[in-house]
Amino acid sequence: MSWILYIIQTKSGKLYTGITTNLERRFKEHCSSKKGASFFNFSEPDVILYQESHINRSEASKREYHIKKMTKQQKLNLIIQSQMKRS
Numbered sequence: 001m002s003w004i005l006y007i008i009q010t011k012s013g014k015l016y017t018g019i020t021t022n023l024e025r026r027f028k029e030h031c032s033s034k035k036g037a038s039f040f041n042f043s044e045p046d047v048i049l050y051q052e053s054h055i056n057r058s059e060a061s062k063r064e065y066h067i068k069k070m071t072k073q074q075k076l077n078l079i080i081q082s083q084m085k086r087s
Contacts, residue, residue, distance in 0.1 A: 003060035005067070007050040007075060010043035015075050017067050019060040023051060050079045 004023050008016045008030065016039050020026035030036035030045045054060035067075065 003054045003057050005052050005054060005060050005063050006048055007067070007079065008045050009047050009049050010040070011046045012043045014043045015049070015072060016040070016043075016045070017064055017075075019054075019057070019064050023048065050075075050082055052082075 001021055003019055003021055005017070005019050006023055006026075008018075008027065010016065016030075016037065018026070018037065027045065027048060030040050036045070052063070054063060067078070070078070
């Protein structure tokens with residue numbers, strides 16, 4: 001089972017970083033507000049901007065910690081770089 005690190009942008013422009021094994025399910029949970037992170041009680045999730053796979057929870061958690069320490073601009077740069085690689 002692989003773990004996915006993801007960044008969601010809210011409708012107000014804030015960024016949320018998390019990890020999961022099922023991104024589609026987790027995004028729906030965030031949107032429902034019952035099972036989602038309390039972060040989304042104040043800012044409604046809008047779109048998944050970024051995702052990367054990791055071989056286990058430990059590696060995903062380490063990367064999540066690293067990204068959460070980034071500034072918003074650094075996170076946006078990461079997102080832009082990943083989109084440029086896909087083009």
